[in-house]
Amino acid sequence: MSTRYTRRTVLRGMSLLSLGLLAGCDDSSKLSFKYGKDLSDKIMGRTFKLKDAQGETKMLTSYRGLMPMIFFGFTQCPAVCPTTLARAAQAKKLLGRDGETLQVIFITLDPERDTPEMLDKYVKSFDPSFEALHGTLEETAATAKEFGVFYEKVPSGSTYTLSHTATSYVFDSRGNLRLGLSASLTAQECAEDLRTVMEVC
Amino acid sequence: MTFAHRCKQLTLGLALIGLAFEASAQTTVNDAWVRATVAGQPSTGAFMTLQASDDSQLLSVQSPIANLVQIHESSMKDDVMSMHQVDAVALPAGKTVSLDPHGYHVMLLDLKTQVKEGETVPLTLVVKNAKGEQQSIQVEAKVKALDGMMMDHSKMH
Numbered sequence: 515m516s517t518r519y520t521r522r523t524v525l526r527g528m529s530l531l532s533l534g535l536l537a538g539c540d541d542s543s544k545l546s547f548k549y550g551k552d553l554s555d556k557i558m559g560r561t562f563k564l565k566d567a568q569g570e571t572k573m574l575t576s577y578r579g580l581m582p583m584i585f586f587g588f589t590q591c592p593a594v595c596p597t598t599l600a601r602a603a604q605a606k607k608l609l610g611r612d613g614e615t616l617q618v619i620f621i622t623l624d625p626e627r628d629t630p631e632m633l634d635k636y637v638k639s640f641d642p643s644f645e646a647l648h649g650t651l652e653e654t655a656a657t658a659k660e661f662g663v664f665y666e667k668v669p670s671g672s673t674y675t676l677s678h679t680a681t682s683y684v685f686d687s688r689g690n691l692r693l694g695l696s697a698s699l700t701a702q703e704c705a706e707d708l709r710t711v712m713e714v715c
Numbered sequence: 716m717t718f719a720h721r722c723k724q725l726t727l728g729l730a731l732i733g734l735a736f737e738a739s740a741q742t743t744v745n746d747a748w749v750r751a752t753v754a755g756q757p758s759t760g761a762f763m764t765l766q767a768s769d770d771s772q773l774l775s776v777q778s779p780i781a782n783l784v785q786i787h788e789s790s791m792k793d794d795v796m797s798m799h800q801v802d803a804v805a806l807p808a809g810k811t812v813s814l815d816p817h818g819y820h821v822m823l824l825d826l827k828t829q830v831k832e833g834e835t836v837p838l839t840l841v842v843k844n845a846k847g848e849q850q851s852i853q854v855e856a857k858v859k860a861l862d863g864m865m866m867d868h869s870k871m872h
Contacts, residue, residue: 592760593816
């Protein structure tokens with residue numbers, strides 16, 4: 515009896531192992547993307563803790579099972595932010611049903627002016643599934659640093675604007691950072707690389 | 716054809732030439748649009764194409780919907796989008812200059828009202844020609860949806 519159990523356990527263990535190999539869920543494996551940058555070997559964006567529009571604390575683990583695509587910006591940004599959000603919405607559509615696992619997350623770099631309600635309306639005008647996160651100035655700075663995102667206030671007369679990194683960061687459904695999408699890519703190009711991430715896990 | 720008729724034609728022709736001459740120091744504005752905002756969003760961008768018949772400069776823009784209007788230039792380097800205010804935009808003779816989300820654009824700041832898709836926004840452009848003469852151009856810019864811009868500029872450089 516005991517030997518049979520052992521054999522069964524071994525078999526179960528082996529089948530689990532092979533399943534894992536089949537699914538290719540090797541955390542360290544490198545990926546090759548046609549357009550974006552492989553970030554599989556980068557340890558970035560793992561410990562951020564920000565709030566959503568409802569005031570709930572959100573961390574990377576809050577999105578387990580989904581494929582988070584994180585972009586930093588601010589609502590008074592006339593160019594790259596709306597263009598990138600519109601591109602994300604288009605890429606999500608291009609992915610069809612698979613697109614349901616893509617969770618677009620917009621993190622404001624301008625928490626002083628972007629109120630949670632306005633931020634939420636802003637991102638949801640591109641796609642109702644999009645989420646906006648905000649933090650205090652310190653939390654924002656810490657999160658940007660964690661992602662290697664550059665941003666700075668640029669005084670502009672009586673007001674200011676922001677210069678900032680325009681990369682979108684994509685994690686796989688197990689929370690491993692995988693892909694960096696530059697602002698110059700099209701929705702089609704992004705969708706193609708997003709499929710590569712989906713195939714991993 | 717009578718002599719009088721010919722004279723009339725000549726006069727008409729001369730008048731047309733005169734009109735064309737009058738219009739020679741002109742700047743034309745096309746495809747002006749403003750991006751819609753969500754409630755509470757204090758600023759947005761205005762975009763258009765401009766063509767001046769002689770070397771001119773776009774000096775400033777005003778709009779009754781914004782307390783402050785600035786001309787900005789955005790540029791992309793190493794995937795970092797940078798923005799700064801400019802004093803003027805050069806409009807070289809005969810060249811179409813595009814104010815779009817990826818280069819020069821007009822920032823409507825401290826908005827007095829939400830800007831909704833389908834509305835029009837009045838803009839007044841102040842342009843200075845090569846002789847230093849200033850001209851005001853009235854433009855009615857169409858408001859497009861927040862995400863309505865994926866047409867000509869899917870690529871940004």
